[in-house]
Amino acid sequence: MKHSKKVVLGTLIIFSILFLSGCWDRVEIEDRGYILALGVDKYDPSDLNKYETSEYINLDRNTQKFSPEQKKPDIKTNQKGIDPQTKRKVKPPLPSSKNQYKFAVTVLFPNLRTIGKDSKPDEQMRFLFVRPTNNVVGIRNYLEREINKRLYYGYLKVVVFGKDLAKDPALVREALDGLNRESDIPQNTFLLVSETTARDILNTMPLVQPVTGIHLFEISKSASIYGRVIDTPLSQVVNSFINSNCAVISRVEPGIETLKIAGAAVFKNFKFVGWMDEKQLQVYKLLMGKAKHTFIDDLKYKSSYIPFVTTEIQVKKKIKKNKGKLWIIYNLRIEGEVTEFVFKSDYKVLDDPMRRYIQTELNRIIKQRSQQLCYMLNVKYNADVLAIGDFISKHRPKEWEKLKKNWDTELKKIKIEVIPDVRLRRSGTVF
Amino acid sequence: MIINDNDKISSFQCFVLLVSVMIGIGIMFMPASVAKASEQNGWFVVVLGGILSFLVFLLIFRVTMINPDLTIIELLNKAFGKILGTVLSFIYVVYFVIFSAFETRLIAETAKEFLFTLTPNEVLIISFLFTCAYISRYGIEVIARMCEVLMPGIVLIIIVLSFFVYQRLDFSNLLPVLNIPFTKLIKGIGTTIFSFLGFEVFLFFMPYVRRKDKLIKSAFFGFLVTILLYEVIVIFATADFGSKVVQTMVWPTLNLFRDVTVLEIVIERPESIVVSLWMITTYTTEIIFLMTTGLILARIFNTKEHNFFVFIQLPFIYILSLIPQNIAETQKFMDYFSYFFAFFVVLLLPLITLITLLIKKKVKKYET
Numbered sequence: 001m002k003h004s005k006k007v008v009l010g011t012l013i014i015f016s017i018l019f020l021s022g023c024w025d026r027v028e029i030e031d032r033g034y035i036l037a038l039g040v041d042k043y044d045p046s047d048l049n050k051y052e053t054s055e056y057i058n059l060d061r062n063t064q065k066f067s068p069e070q071k072k073p074d075i076k077t078n079q080k081g082i083d084p085q086t087k088r089k090v091k092p093p094l095p096s097s098k099n100q101y102k103f104a105v106t107v108l109f110p111n112l113r114t115i116g117k118d119s120k121p122d123e124q125m126r127f128l129f130v131r132p133t134n135n136v137v138g139i140r141n142y143l144e145r146e147i148n149k150r151l152y153y154g155y156l157k158v159v160v161f162g163k164d165l166a167k168d169p170a171l172v173r174e175a176l177d178g179l180n181r182e183s184d185i186p187q188n189t190f191l192l193v194s195e196t197t198a199r200d201i202l203n204t205m206p207l208v209q210p211v212t213g214i215h216l217f218e219i220s221k222s223a224s225i226y227g228r229v230i231d232t233p234l235s236q237v238v239n240s241f242i243n244s245n246c247a248v249i250s251r252v253e254p255g256i257e258t259l260k261i262a263g264a265a266v267f268k269n270f271k272f273v274g275w276m277d278e279k280q281l282q283v284y285k286l287l288m289g290k291a292k293h294t295f296i297d298d299l300k301y302k303s304s305y306i307p308f309v310t311t312e313i314q315v316k317k318k319i320k321k322n323k324g325k326l327w328i329i330y331n332l333r334i335e336g337e338v339t340e341f342v343f344k345s346d347y348k349v350l351d352d353p354m355r356r357y358i359q360t361e362l363n364r365i366i367k368q369r370s371q372q373l374c375y376m377l378n379v380k381y382n383a384d385v386l387a388i389g390d391f392i393s394k395h396r397p398k399e400w401e402k403l404k405k406n407w408d409t410e411l412k413k414i415k416i417e418v419i420p421d422v423r424l425r426r427s428g429t430v431f
Numbered sequence: 432m433i434i435n436d437n438d439k440i441s442s443f444q445c446f447v448l449l450v451s452v453m454i455g456i457g458i459m460f461m462p463a464s465v466a467k468a469s470e471q472n473g474w475f476v477v478v479l480g481g482i483l484s485f486l487v488f489l490l491i492f493r494v495t496m497i498n499p500d501l502t503i504i505e506l507l508n509k510a511f512g513k514i515l516g517t518v519l520s521f522i523y524v525v526y527f528v529i530f531s532a533f534e535t536r537l538i539a540e541t542a543k544e545f546l547f548t549l550t551p552n553e554v555l556i557i558s559f560l561f562t563c564a565y566i567s568r569y570g571i572e573v574i575a576r577m578c579e580v581l582m583p584g585i586v587l588i589i590i591v592l593s594f595f596v597y598q599r600l601d602f603s604n605l606l607p608v609l610n611i612p613f614t615k616l617i618k619g620i621g622t623t624i625f626s627f628l629g630f631e632v633f634l635f636f637m638p639y640v641r642r643k644d645k646l647i648k649s650a651f652f653g654f655l656v657t658i659l660l661y662e663v664i665v666i667f668a669t670a671d672f673g674s675k676v677v678q679t680m681v682w683p684t685l686n687l688f689r690d691v692t693v694l695e696i697v698i699e700r701p702e703s704i705v706v707s708l709w710m711i712t713t714y715t716t717e718i719i720f721l722m723t724t725g726l727i728l729a730r731i732f733n734t735k736e737h738n739f740f741v742f743i744q745l746p747f748i749y750i751l752s753l754i755p756q757n758i759a760e761t762q763k764f765m766d767y768f769s770y771f772f773a774f775f776v777v778l779l780l781p782l783i784t785l786i787t788l789l790i791k792k793k794v795k796k797y798e799t
Contacts, residue, residue, distance in 0.1 A: 025549070154700060183544055186700065188690045235690070239676050394606035 030112050033127075033149035035140070036213030039106030039198030040175050041162035043132050101132035102171065105139040106160075106199045109151070110211050125210045130199055137178040137185070153184035157217035159191050159234070160198040160252060166265060166272035173270050180238050187235035190220040192252045193265040193272070206258045216252060219261045223250075227282045227294030227310070229261050243390055245269050246383040248276070248284070268383035280376070283369045287330055287386060287418070289315035298365050299358065301342070308362060310336040311425065319395055322415075326399070328388055330418045332366065337426035349427040362422040370418040379412050388414060437572060440636070442645040444575035448719065449630055449653030451578040454585070455716035456537040457626030458661060459709060460762070462668035462683040469619030471605050471674040473665045476616060480623030481658035487778055488630050488650055494781040495637040497788055503634040503781065504730045510787040519780065520731050523634075526776045527724045528744050530628070531717055532751035533765055535559060538713040540758050541682065545706045556752055560745050563714060567721035568738035571639050574722055578715050585712050586660065592701070593663055595691040600670040625769040626661065629716060630654075631777045632723045635730075681758060 107129045114125055129147070133139050140151045159179060165171050179185055194201045202212050209215040223231035232250045240247040251263040264276045264284070276284060285291035297307045312335040320327040338349050338358065347354040377385055384390075389407055393400040403410045440448070465473035497506060503523070508516035539555040547555060566577060630650075640646055668683045677683050689702035724744050725737035734740075755761040 186690055187686065235672075239673060242676050242679065243673055394603055397607040397610050 027150050031149055032112070033109040033147060033151045034112075034155045035107055035109050035151055035153055036126075036155065036211060037106075037108040037158045037160065037202055037216065038136070038139075038156065039108070039130075039160045039162070039194075039202045040136050040165055041104040041106070041197045041199055042164040042168055042171060043101040043104045044164065102134045103136055103165070103175070104130060104132050104199065105136055106130045106202045107139055107143060107151070108202050108211075108213050109149070110213075125205075126212070128202060135178060136175045137182045153182060154186065156185050156189045157213045158220070159189055160201050160216075161191065161193045161249070162197040162199070163194060163272070164197070166193050166249075166267070169270035172267070172272075176238060176241065176270075179234055185234070188233045190217060191232050191234055191237050191249050192216060192220075192261065193249045195251060195253045200254050201252055201259060204254055204259055208258070212259065215259060216261065220250065224290070225292050227285055227291040228278050230264050230281055230285060230290070232264070240385070240387070241267075241270065244384045244387060246385045248385045251275065266377065266381050266383050266385055268381065273381045273383055274376075276373075276376075279369065280373050283366065283373045284377075284386075286313060286332060286334075286366070287315065287370060287373075289313060296362065296365070299361050301357070304342050306338055306358065307340050308336050308338055308358070308422075308424075310334050312336075317391060319392065325413065325415055326392065326396075327415045327417060328391070330370070330416070332418065332420040334362075334366075334420060334422045335425050336422065337428065338424060339428045341427070348431045350424065350431060355424050358424055359422045363420045366420040366422070367418055370420075371416075374416045374418075378414065378416070382408055382411060384411055386416075388416075438570045439639055439641040440572055440575045442640075442642050442649045444572075444579060445636075445640060445646055446649035446653045446656075447578045447582050448575050448636070449633075449650055450586075450656050451582050451712075451715035452629035452632055452719045453627055453653070453657045453716075454660065454712050455626070455629060456534050456541070456709065456713045457628075458664060458712075459537070459541060459682055459684050461623065461626045461661065462665050462677050462687075463680050464622040464762070465619055465665060466669065466674045466677040466683075468622050469611055469615045471607075471669055472609055472611055472616065473619065473669055473674070474605070474662055475609060476619035477623055477661050477665050478658060479616065480620045480627055481654055481661070483620060484624070484627040484630060485651070485654045488633070488654070489647070490778070490785075491631060491634055491781055492647060492650070494785045495634060496643070497785070499637050499640075499643050502636075502638060502726075502730060503784065504727060506784055506788065507780075510784045510791070517731060520727060522776060522780070524724055524727050524731075524744075526772060527720050527727070528747050529751060529768060529772070531720045531724070531744075532748045532754075533761065533768070534713050534717050534720070535748055536752035536755060536761055537758070538710055539752070540761070541685070541706055541709065544682075545685070545702050553753070556749060559710075559714075559717075560748060563717040563721055564741050564745055567718045567725065567741045571636065571722065571726075574718055577718065581711055581715055585708060586656070588704075588708055589660060589663070592688050592691060592705070593667060596667055596671065596687060600667060601673075602670050604670050604673045605666065621770060622766075623661075624773065625765055627657070628769060628773055628777070629719070632719055634781065635723055635726055 108126055110126045111124055129143060131139055131142050133142055137153070140153070143151060161172070161175065165175065179189070192201075201216075204212060206212060206215045209218065219229060220231040223229040230248065230250045232248060237247045237249060245268065247267045248264045249267060250261055251265050253260045253262060262278045262281075264281050266273050266276055282291065282294050282296070286294060291310065291313055294310045294313075295307060296310070297305050299306045299308060314331075314333040316331040316333075318329040318331070320329060341349050349355065349358070374386070377383060378388075384407070388411065389400070389404070392403065461477075462473065465476055469476050494506070495501075495503065504516070504520045507519045510516070511519060535556050538559060539552050542555055543550065543552055566574060630653075633646075633650075637643070664684055664687070668677050668687050671687055672680070672683070680686055685702060685705055688705045689700065691701050721741050721744065722737070725740040728740035728743070729735075729737035732740075755764055
């Protein structure tokens with residue numbers, strides 16, 4: 001009996017030793033590359049020439065913190081796209097008949113060593129790699145051979161599409177599918193469309209936050225408060241593509257020393273059809289009920305512009321049928337405040353002639369702008385990004401059955417009426 | 432088989448056992464399969480499926496109340512004779528073994544996808560089965576206590592996570608209400624059945640229940656909690672993604688909770704929490720199944736203890752769980768399983784037994 005107990009104990013110890021080696025394949029945090037941003041461009045054989053133009057090099061110089069006196073050497077790369085001197089700046093290899101790819105994907109990940117105590121002050125904050133590939137998400141597997149870090153998609157913050165890619169529906173579909181399918185990629189990754197190429201965007205080092213991915217992510221995140229920026233997380237874009245074949249994706253513009261998120265790109269059937277500029281986007285967000293603090297500064301009184309900041313917005317949509325035509329009625333109830341006015345003017349902002357003037361003028365402006373926007377989206381772009389079809393299918397399912405067969409032409413016929421109701425509530429600390 | 436008084440379960444434990452056995456891995460993909468069948472009316476289908484299951488439970492209760500001191504095994508023997516009765520009892524063994532195999536495969540599949548990407552499937556399955564078998568050796572009362580500890584935590588965490596999801600829901604996605612043909616609703620009910628299955632273990636638990644008269648009441652609350660939990664998840668998934676998008680997802684429930692961000696630093700990617708949570712729910716289901724199979728075999732072979740039989744079934748579960756090629760095939764098999772096998776075992780067989788015994792006039796009248 002005693003003997004068998006010892007045997008059992010021995011086997012248990014040996015068995016548990018097997019499991020105690022659990023951490024043998026751990027990866028330290030510095031050895032990981034948390035991909036923060038992906039830039040997806042259409043592979044362009046003439047792409048590389050662009051890198052060699054003086055225009056691009058100037059932009060590059062401006063965006064990286066070089067003073068004008070300090071001359072940055074013009075970068076000439078060899079056939080493989082590697083700068084022979086530093087071997088750091090890697091560009092896509094020169095095109096030949098052998099390497100015709102679909103995408104040029106830019107990968108950005110931060111240098112985690114700069115967070116630690118023993119970091120050098122001149123160390124690079126982030127790394128950027130551009131590779132031509134045939135698959136977007138598969139870029140990680142191409143990079144495995146040349147980067148000594150475990151690349152991980154779990155903290156992906158933004159994905160930027162180049163403008164050329166956006167114009168090609170087949171490529172957009174491929175890219176979207178890859179992003180949606182990979183289980184590591186968070187569904188709240190923000191999608192953006194670049195005005196130029198995605199590589200230009202990610203190559204820019206914004207002054208305030210040099211890690212471009214975080215810069216774009218943090219601006220997009222505040223979109224729930226500010227009116228001029230729209231946030232388009234991956235899940236939302238995928239949902240609207242599945243539901244209505246159309247989507248709005250936020251736009252990013254390269255600027256000097258920073259990147260600006262402004263306006264949006266409108267997609268129909270996975271194809272880019274046109275831009276929505278900042279002011280149109282404001283109205284779009286109003287109609288979708290997404291804006292909280294929208295800043296409207298079109299209201300002119302004598303020679304000064306009166307800014308109006310909305311503080312609360314309620315949107316109520318209704319369907320009406322009038323003479324065989326469907327009417328969608330938007331009731332916008334907007335509350336807000338005026339925080340600037342003419343000093344020592346005879347009017348009090350909150351009192352009647354002035355208050356009524358501001359309210360009626362704002363109503364007129366919002367109404368006019370939203371009619372223009374609806375015309376542009378429904379007739380010109382013919383993209384149902386206002387989710388009108390979705391709304392009809394929910395509230396008038398029987399009529400939707402008739403309409404959905406040729407919804408594209410039916411969408412043009414639908415009348416939209418916006419009835420804004422602006423209420424001026426506050427005027428800062430002075431009457 | 433003599434039942435110790437220590438081995439009897441209270442009515443609260445009955446309630447906990449029912450909830451734990453019903454909430455299993457099925458909930459991970461139920462929103463998708465329900466949406467495929469009946470689009471945005473999934474919430475209604477879940478209620479119907481729950482009510483239907485409760486009616487079947489009432490039938491099971493009636494059958495076991497023929498003689499509350501016996502299980503279905505002895506009743507089968509009485510109704511069909513010793514040989515046929517034993518054969519039919521073995522069908523129950525096969526049923527629970529296959530059921531356990533489904534649960535095991537699916538939890539391993541989920542864990543591999545989201546937690547242990549480099550661990551082989553076989554290792555996940557074996558470690559899961561051994562963990563379950565360890566506790567299943569003990570009696571029903573121990574397992575009921577285990578569920579008592581785990582079940583409230585699961586329900587609580589799901590409710591807490593739901594609060595964080597709530598802000599991004601769009602309930603207009605549930606419109607239009609009930610505009611689909613009746614046949615689609617019926618089809619939808621079929622897809623919910625697998626998620627409700629498990630209550631049939633009470634065919635074997637009746638002798639262990641301390642207050643038989645209160646069983647209906649605790650079963651009612653058990654079904655109520657299960658239906659409510661399923662409702663929360665189905666409604667939230669449909670409201671969040673819309674019924675068209677939910678259909679495209681493999682793990683809609685996980686997608687629902689995975690992007691919950693609490694203060695960015697505290698919880699950023701809770702999918703590992705959700706998956707481990709589901710491991711616990713599947714664990715509670717699995718231990719009850721393993722123990723039930725052990726109990727059935729112990730009764731067939733008329734032995735005192737069931738713990739030996741718990742381990743004997745593990746190789747079978749392991750082999751069966753590796754048969755499907757992928758998750759889609761698993762779900763296909765699961766549909767066949769719940770449409771035909773479960774229909775026969777859970778509904779038809781008890782009903783036939785009841786009718787046969789009624790004809791043979793071996794039914795005692797019982798007082799509630």
